[in-house]
Amino acid sequence: MSQSLSSIARFSASDLFKGKGQPGGRVAPFVVILLAVTVLASAANLLLPESSPFYVSTYTITLLGKYLSYAMLALAVDVIWGYCGILSLGHGAFFALGGYAMGVYLMRQIGDRGVYGHPELPDFMVFLDWSELPWYWLGMDQFWFAMLMVLAVPGLLAYIFGWLAFRSRVTGVYLSIMTQALTYALLLAFFRNEMGFGGNNGLTDFKDILGFDLQSDTTRVALFAITALMLALTFITSHWIMQSRLGKVVVAIRDGEARARFLGYRTDNFKVWLFVYSAMIAAIAGALYVPQVGIINPGEFSPINSIEIVIWVAVGGRGTLIGAIVGALLVNYAKTRFTAIMPDGWLFALGALFVLVTLFLPKGLVGVFSQLTERWFLMRNRSQVKNSSAEESDKPLSTGAQASAGVQTKEASV
Amino acid sequence: MSALENLTAEGKEMLRRDQVWPFLMPKQQAVDVSHQVILYVEGLNLSFDGFKALNDLNLYINDGELRCLIGANGAGKTTLMDVITGKTQCDSGTVYFGQNHNLLERSEPEIAELGIGRKFQKPTVFEAHTVFDNLELSLKTNKGVMPTLLARLTPTQLDRIDQVLEIIGLKEQRFLLAGALSHGQKQWLEIGMLLVSEPRLLLIDEPVAGMTAQETERTAELLTSLAGEHTVIVVEHDMEFVRSIARTVTVLHQGSVLAEGTMDQVQNNKDVIEVYLGEEA
Ligand SMILES: Nc1ncnc2c1ncn2[C@@H]1O[C@H](COP(=O)(O)OP(=O)(O)OP(=O)(O)O)[C@@H](O)[C@H]1O
Ligand SMILES: [Mg+2]
Numbered sequence: 001m002s003q004s005l006s007s008i009a010r011f012s013a014s015d016l017f018k019g020k021g022q023p024g025g026r027v028a029p030f031v032v033i034l035l036a037v038t039v040l041a042s043a044a045n046l047l048l049p050e051s052s053p054f055y056v057s058t059y060t061i062t063l064l065g066k067y068l069s070y071a072m073l074a075l076a077v078d079v080i081w082g083y084c085g086i087l088s089l090g091h092g093a094f095f096a097l098g099g100y101a102m103g104v105y106l107m108r109q110i111g112d113r114g115v116y117g118h119p120e121l122p123d124f125m126v127f128l129d130w131s132e133l134p135w136y137w138l139g140m141d142q143f144w145f146a147m148l149m150v151l152a153v154p155g156l157l158a159y160i161f162g163w164l165a166f167r168s169r170v171t172g173v174y175l176s177i178m179t180q181a182l183t184y185a186l187l188l189a190f191f192r193n194e195m196g197f198g199g200n201n202g203l204t205d206f207k208d209i210l211g212f213d214l215q216s217d218t219t220r221v222a223l224f225a226i227t228a229l230m231l232a233l234t235f236i237t238s239h240w241i242m243q244s245r246l247g248k249v250v251v252a253i254r255d256g257e258a259r260a261r262f263l264g265y266r267t268d269n270f271k272v273w274l275f276v277y278s279a280m281i282a283a284i285a286g287a288l289y290v291p292q293v294g295i296i297n298p299g300e301f302s303p304i305n306s307i308e309i310v311i312w313v314a315v316g317g318r319g320t321l322i323g324a325i326v327g328a329l330l331v332n333y334a335k336t337r338f339t340a341i342m343p344d345g346w347l348f349a350l351g352a353l354f355v356l357v358t359l360f361l362p363k364g365l366v367g368v369f370s371q372l373t374e375r376w377f378l379m380r381n382r383s384q385v386k387n388s389s390a391e392e393s394d395k396p397l398s399t400g401a402q403a404s405a406g407v408q409t410k411e412a413s414v
Numbered sequence: 415m416s417a418l419e420n421l422t423a424e425g426k427e428m429l430r431r432d433q434v435w436p437f438l439m440p441k442q443q444a445v446d447v448s449h450q451v452i453l454y455v456e457g458l459n460l461s462f463d464g465f466k467a468l469n470d471l472n473l474y475i476n477d478g479e480l481r482c483l484i485g486a487n488g489a490g491k492t493t494l495m496d497v498i499t500g501k502t503q504c505d506s507g508t509v510y511f512g513q514n515h516n517l518l519e520r521s522e523p524e525i526a527e528l529g530i531g532r533k534f535q536k537p538t539v540f541e542a543h544t545v546f547d548n549l550e551l552s553l554k555t556n557k558g559v560m561p562t563l564l565a566r567l568t569p570t571q572l573d574r575i576d577q578v579l580e581i582i583g584l585k586e587q588r589f590l591l592a593g594a595l596s597h598g599q600k601q602w603l604e605i606g607m608l609l610v611s612e613p614r615l616l617l618i619d620e621p622v623a624g625m626t627a628q629e630t631e632r633t634a635e636l637l638t639s640l641a642g643e644h645t646v647i648v649v650e651h652d653m654e655f656v657r658s659i660a661r662t663v664t665v666l667h668q669g670s671v672l673a674e675g676t677m678d679q680v681q682n683n684k685d686v687i688e689v690y691l692g693e694e695a
Contacts, residue, residue, distance in 0.1 A: 246563040248547050252540045259538045262499060263611065264526035264557045273559050 027239050030322055031232045038228040042221045058217050065224035065292045067332050072231050072285035074312045074328035075321060079238055080278040081310065082318035083247065084271060085254035086171075089306045090179030091282050093186050094154040096300035098283025100190075101153060103203035103296040104137060105146035106214075110207050123205070124198045134196040143210055150287040151280050158279030162272040169268075171257075180303050187301035202297025209291050220292070227288045231325070234281050238321055241277075250274060304347075311354045317364025326365060445512035445529065445614060452477040452615060452645050458497060458507035460669075467493045468504065469669035475615075480641035482656045483649045485666035486689070491649045492535055494666070495617045499532050500525045511615070523557065531613035535620050535649075537600035541593030545584050545603055548592050549575045552607035574610055581636065582606035597624035605636070615645045622655050634658045 041064060044056040073095050080086045112119045116126040120133060139145045161182060165175055193199035212219045241247055252260045253267045260267050290296045299305075309328075316327020331353070339346050361368055445452065453475040460468040467490050475481055483491050496502035498509055500522040509517040517525055539548050553571055555561070567575075579585045582602040587595065592603055601621060608616055618637070622630040630652070638659050640646055650656050656663065656677065663680045665672045673683040680686055 241563065244563050245550065245565040246559065248543060248551055249562055251542055252551055255540050255542055256538055258501065258522075259534070259540070260551075261522035262501075262526050262532050263552050263607070264523045265562075266521075266523045266557070269559050270562075 026322075027236055030325070031236065034228055034232055038225055042225055045217060045221055058220050061217075061220050061224045062292050063336065065220075065227045066289060067329050068224070068227045068231050069285045069289040069292070070309075070312070070332050071325040071328040072227075072234055072288070073282050073309055074316070074324040075231070075234060075238060076278045076281035076285065077309050078313045078318055078321060078324035079242075079281070080275055081313060082320070082324065083242060083254060084250045084274055086271065086275065087176045087310065088179045088275075088278075089176045089303065089310065090181075090183040091278070091309055092303075092306035093179075093183035093301055094158060094279040094282035095286035095289070095305075096183075096186070096190075096296065096298075097154040097157065098150045098286030099290040099296040099300060100197055100203070100286075101140075101146055101150040101283070102287035102290045103206075104140045104149075104197070105143065106206040106209060106291060107203050108137070108141035109209065110205065113207055114205070122198070122203075124193075124201065125196070128193060137196070147287070150283050154279045154283035155276050158276045159272060162275040163268075166268040166271040166275075180306070183301050183306055184303050187298050187303075190298035190301060198297070200298065202295060202299075204295040204297075206291065206294055214291060214294070223288070223292050227292070230284060230288060234284070235321060235325070238281075242321070246270070308350065311350060311357075313364075314354060315357050315361075315364055317361075317366030320364075320366050323364050323366035330365070446514040447477040447512050449513065450476050452479075452512055453498070453647075454508065454510040454513075455494070455498070456508045458494070458504055458509065460493060460497065460502065460504045466669050468497070468507075471507070471666075471670050473664065473671060475645060475647060478642050478645055480637065480646045480648070480659060480661055482660040482663045483647060483666060484651070484653075484656060484663060485672075489666040490669040491666055492619055493669075495532060495619055495647075495649070498525075498617060499530060526611075527557070529612075529614035530617065531608040531611050531615070532617045533601075533604045533608055533619055533621060535623075537597065537604050539592040539595075539600050539603050539607070541591065543592055544589050545579070545592055545595070546575065546588045548603055548607055549578060549610050552611045554610070554612045578606045578609045581609065583632075598626060598629050601625060602629070602633075605633070609640075613644065616640065616647065618646065618648045620650055621648065622650060622652055630655055631658075 041056050041061060044052075044054050045058060045061050048055045050057075073091065076094070077088060077091050080088050080091075107122045110122065114121075114123040114126070116123050118126045121130060125133070140149065161178075165178060170178065189195055190197055190202075191200055197203065206214050208214055209219065209223075212222070214220075242250070249260065249265055249270055252263075253265070253270060257267050286296075286300075308331075312328040312331045313324045314327070315331055316325065317323025331350075335346060335350075338349055357364065363371075451474050453473070455471060455473040458468045458471040459466070469490075471490070471494065473494075483494075485491055493502065497504045498517060500517065500520055504518065507518075511517050511525075511528055511530065515528055517528075517530075520528070540551065543551070550567065550571075553574070555565065555571075576585075579588055582605060584595075584599060584603060584606065587599070592600065595603060601624065605618070605621060608618070621637070622633050625633065634655060637646055637648060648656075648659070660677050662674065663677050664674045665680055665683075665686050667685075667689050672689065673680050673686045675683070
């Protein structure tokens with residue numbers, strides 16, 4: 001008995017890197033690949049001459065950085081939707097708020113280099129005849145304070161929204177509609193000039209970040225690399241959370257919230273904090289996105305954006321962190337390609353993709369992939385069993401073998 | 415001057431390290447069962463759109479008792495459990511756990527925390543989790559967000575889970591997904607989830623539905639062995655089963671108590687024969 005106990009203890013200690021049970025749930029391979037690609041792409045941009053066939057253009061670097069921030073956004077949606085069953089159709093709002101916080105910081109870095117040359121006010125405020133900065137722009141010239149706001153503003157909004165919604169036990173479609181309403185309300189608000197965020201045009205014409213020129217190759221590469229690092233970091237953190245007992249509670253809430261309550265879990269608290277965590281990841285993604293694309297405007301709040309994120313996650317495979325990331329990367333690559341050929345057709349293509357995935361790949365691409373590898377494993381095991389069954393058949397299974405057999409059955413039935 | 419001294423004295427009192435500030439004191443108190451009764455249900459009324467599911471229902475359960483609740487379909491047995499566990503609000507009446515805990519003003523998690531565990535009529539286990547994880551989630555631990563995030567299984571908890579796995583006979587299936595279990599095994603797992611949480615009072619709704627005769631027998635043994643240390647309320651339609659475990663039986667009919675007593679007393683009760691057992695005979 002004590003032997004079997006210690007085998008369980010070992011099992012749970014080592015599962016951080018084993019990706020217990022989930023298809024594609026392993027952390028290390030993805031992080032290694034991500035960082036390797038980042039280093040290679042960065043080196044190819046900075047060290048190789050433009051004539052080299054392996055040279056990676058700065059345009060490509062920026063594009064990759066943009067994809068990676070989308071991947072982070074997808075990760076945020078997956079945490080809340082795939083694991084907790086809360087279909088948020090408003091995560092674009094947290095992304096945009098994070099982006100606006102970064103945008104305000106970047107605006108303040110312009111200083112007197114604007115078109116109107118005002119020492120402090122951004123161009124659009126001069127244009128509106130404003131005489132001083134609104135109070136909520138104060139302090140935003142400090143990088144640390146701006147970064148704090150990147151997290152605090154969306155985090156607080158998510159907390160208040162979640163507290164109200166989850167406490168009154170709003171779930172399902174109603175909750176999704178509320179999240180759409182949230183992002184739509186913000187869209188309308190940010191369109192107004194009186195909001196003090198540049199209205200229709202948003203914030204743009206950024207010059208530099210922390211004193212580094214935003215147009216230079218090195219800054220671009222650095223931003224891309226930082227995005228990759230943050231993606232890796234949020235990926236590892238999310239994985240750790242989902243493997244902890246809290247992660248199990250979250251999945252339990254998804255599959256039987258009433259049951260979880262009867263076990264003594266205050267499920268609304270769990271949902272609120274997970275929602276806040278997810279909103280903060282989305283906000284970081286937004287803050288990394290803005291300096292790379294060079295603009296943030298109210299369009300980022302549009303409800304359709306939030307729906308697109310959900311489609312990325314569905315295509316990749318919800319409920320697996322890696323699936324969300326892969327889905328975001330692939331769909332956005334396809335979008336870049338597709339819009340170059342047929343700019344007006346993209347929404348139709350996206351809709352069709354969503355329908356196809358929902359009908360034929362309920363577990364997304366990662367689900368298909370893990371099914372294939374499983375089949376392969378099963379086949380290999382079967383042939384191995386055939387070879388060794390002669391000598392092993394009368395020996396009782398060791399506990400370790402039992403445990404791993406158990407894990408496999410688990411995987412097979414996921 | 416003395417006022418100041420008083421103030422500092424009070425301040426010192428406030429900062430005493432061997433005491434917890436009143437507002438930080440856990441509100442939890444032990445269940446007061448000095449009158450041997452652990453559950454008081456009095457004058458409970460509940461109607462769904464005019465239909466009286468519970469009708470002036472009175473029920474007292476003694477500490478350590480094993481009580482069977484029987485009654486025809488729709489008699490209100492499950493609804494009664496819903497009210498006790500905080501799932502459904504009643505229209506009027508009182509429900510006390512011991513003498514000191516008014517259950518009607520508490521939420522489901524608070525009621526669970528007090529030590530009331532429940533098995534549902536339709537087995538509800540977390541299908542995407544393994545048998546082991548289902549039990550881990552049910553452990554009697556701090557269920558706050560942060561403690562859950564940082565939780566690690568202690569050797570005692572592992573032992574407890576192992577014991578329960580042994581009791582419910584799912585040792586071999588510990589790493590199997592709960593969704594892959596048979597109906598009877600799910601029933602057992604749910605009972606196991608109750609056991610690891612070490613509740614004072616167990617509410618068990620139709621535990622043997624879908625079980626084989628052998629499994630039913632083992633369930634009967636298990637439930638009888640639990641009584642004494644725990645208080646158990648069992649709802650069941652299987653009369654054979656009820657007869658094998660029952661000491662006191664309460665018959666519900668149209669939302670109120672029709673009869674109460676030993677199995678023989680109840681079976682010979684005229685009203686009961688008329689409305690319930692009569693149907694079968
Ligand atoms: N949420 C609800 N809304 C409307 N009616 C309800 C609701 N829940 C229960 N009822 C009704 O209340 C009555 C009592 O139901 P309850 O589930 O308590 O019966 P039961 O004694 O558990 O029966 P069974 O033996 O079939 O489980 C039934 O007539 C049922 O239709
Ligand atoms: Mg019932």
